[in-house]
Amino acid sequence: MTRTRYASAAALLGAALLFAPSAYAAPKKASTSATKKSKAARVTEARRVAVLASGPHADAARDTLEAELERRPARYEVVPESAVRSAASRLGVDPTQPAGAAAVASELGLSAVLVADTSTAGKKPQVRLTVRNGRDGKALASPAAARPATAKLVPVAVKRQWTALERGLQKSNAPEAAAPAPVQPAKPVEPEPTVTPAKPIAEAPPPAKAPVAEPVRKPVAPTPKETKAPVTEEEPAVSRSSATSAPIVEAAVGVKLLGRSLRYKDDVFGVMRPYTLGKDVGGVALPGAPQVAGDVTVYPLAAFQHGALARLGITGSIDQSFGLKSTGASGEVSYPTTAREWTAGLRYVMPFGEAQRYGFEVTGTYGMNTFRVDAVDGERPLDLPNVEYKTAGLTLGLRAALSEKFDFHFRLGYQHPLDSGELSSDGWFPNMSAGAVTGSAMLAYRLNRIVDVRLKADLRRYFFKFNPEPGDPYVAGGAVDQYPGVSLQLGFRY
Known part of the structure; x- marks a missing residue:
């Protein structure tokens, strides 16, 4: 009987040791699966x-x-x-x-x-x-x-x-939520004080004065608060960028082909000799004489401010020929010839339009245009006057950014000749009156933000009324002296 009791106790103790590890292992598996679920929830959260x-x-x-x-x-x-x-x-x-x-x-x-x-x-x-x-x-x-x-x-x-x-x-991470305030322990409720019974009133108190009624005030209607519309951030205008701010310098240099045609009107005696530089097509000379052409405009205030004065510039240009020759009336002798033009003045640019892609410009200049035939062995053609036009004038222009790569410039101006060289001397036409117009069109292809390639066509046309009088060496009603040109230049803008 004693052995049977010991055997039963040993069997119960072995069963407890056998099932105890599995009982403790089950909660750990459950916690691991819960952790995985929480991580998956965090990953899939949008x-x-x-x-x-x-x-x-x-x-x-x-x-x-x-x-x-x-x-x-x-x-x-x-x-x-x-x-x-x-x-x-x-x-x-x-x-x-x-x-x-x-x-x-x-x-x-x-x-x-x-x-x-x-x-x-x-x-x-x-x-x-x-x-x-x-x-x-x-x-x-x-x-x-x-x-x-x-x-x-x-x-x-x-x-x-x-x-x-x-x-x-x-x-990215969302802002951390604010930590909840710690829970304060509840304060113990104090017992209510005991109420003592009221003592009997020996004498009646004197009657209290009636309270004075306050004046009735009319309610004031509350003033509705003005709800301000949400301030939206303004879209940055294109003028904030360097596209619309005035450049500090604009310049170009390249090769130019020049032509010239001098034609007289109402030549009574038929002794006035016309002149053509380049190929003559219907009385108009095509550009063909080589020149070096360059121009520059500097905006000195653009480096210090972005206002209206930043668009005021100092401008200048020069065209110089090389290797030109002219022949006399017989065509046997070639005479060295010089063709030169320079200008200097002020230019103001006013941008306008969407994103300020366009600009209107005004330019005032003083300049000189020289066309001179030099002597050979002390002689030069006497029937061809050397001209040296000194002019002052005004030019209006329009510039436009046609696309991201192409720009277009157009200018038209009037120049007043102050002097015309030999043509206005006493030996030719001392009583003459003159005027001049200029025009140019330029298309630029931008290689980058600074450098571009420019194709330019321009024309200068001088017109004269001679007003001859008896005793003048030559008699003619007037003349037209015009200079067409075509240029290929490398531009610079900074």
């Missing part, structure tokens, strides 16, 4: 993201970014931009900056703020994207700015940068 876009192409950039976020609903939840703008206006912060982004993200529970800036850098529109962390406002991703030519290319630029943007979005 991040709250807002898109802020500004600039000329803000709508295209915003629509493309929100479309990319909405394609991934398991990862991102898009918060409307209007909510962010309202919160920023209420808090008085700039949501595109680190401190402002963190403040707005804390207000709305955002994990990230995606900022799209489509303002213009130089003359080229750009798309600059930045992912700001919702916890501290720091930039988690900021790819290099893309430079599309038109609004249609903005979605392409955004999609090219999406991989870098998503890496930054995956690193």
Whole structure:
């Protein structure tokens, strides 16, 4: 009987030792599975993201970014931009900056703020994207700015940068929730004091004075508070960039082909000799004589300010021939010939139009245009006067940025001849009156932001009324002296 009791006790003790480890192991498995579920819940939780876009192409950039976020609903939840703008206006912060982004993200529970800036850098529109962390406002991703030519290319630029943007979005974190206030222990309830019975009143108290009634005041209607509309961030004007600020210097140098045709009108005795430089086509000379041509305009105040005076410049130009020859009436002797023109003056440029792509300019100049036939062995053609036009005039111009690569300039002016050299001397036409018009058209192809290639055509036309009198050596009604030119230049703008 005793052995049987000991055997039963041993069997019970062995069963307890056998099942005890499994009993303790079960809760550990349950806790591990719960941890995995909590981690999975955190991974699949969508991040709250807002898109802020500004600039000329803000709508295209915003629509493309929100479309990319909405394609991934398991990862991102898009918060409307209007909510962010309202919160920023209420808090008085700039949501595109680190401190402002963190403040707005804390207000709305955002994990990230995606900022799209489509303002213009130089003359080229750009798309600059930045992912700001919702916890501290720091930039988690900021790819290099893309430079599309038109609004249609903005979605392409955004999609090219999406991989870098998503890496930054995956690193973003929402602001930490504020820690709950510690629970204060309940204060013990103090017992109510015992109420002592009232003593009997020996004498009746004197009657109290009736309270004086206060005057009835009419209620004042509350003044409704003015609700301020949310301040939206102004789209950056193109004039903030270097495209609209006045350059410090504009210059060009290159090769020019020059022509000249001098024709007289109403030559009574038929002794006036016309002159042609270049190929004569119907009485008009085609450009063919080589020259070196250059011009420069300096805006001295542009380096110090961006106001109206920054667009006032000092301008000058020079055209100089080389290797020119002229023949006499017989065509047997060649005479060295010089053709030169220089101008100096002031120029003012007034930009206007969308993104200030256009400019109206006014130029006042003084200059000299010389065409001289030099003597050979002490002799020169006596039937061809040397001219030296000294002029003062005004020129109006229009400049336009046709596209991202092409610019166009057009100028038209009037020059008043102050002196005409031998043509206005006593030996030719001392009673003459004269005038001149100038015109030019230039098309430039920009190689980069500084250098361009220019093709230019210009014309200077002098016209005269001789007013001959009896005794003058020559008799003619008037003349036209014109100089067409074609130039190929390398331009510089800084």
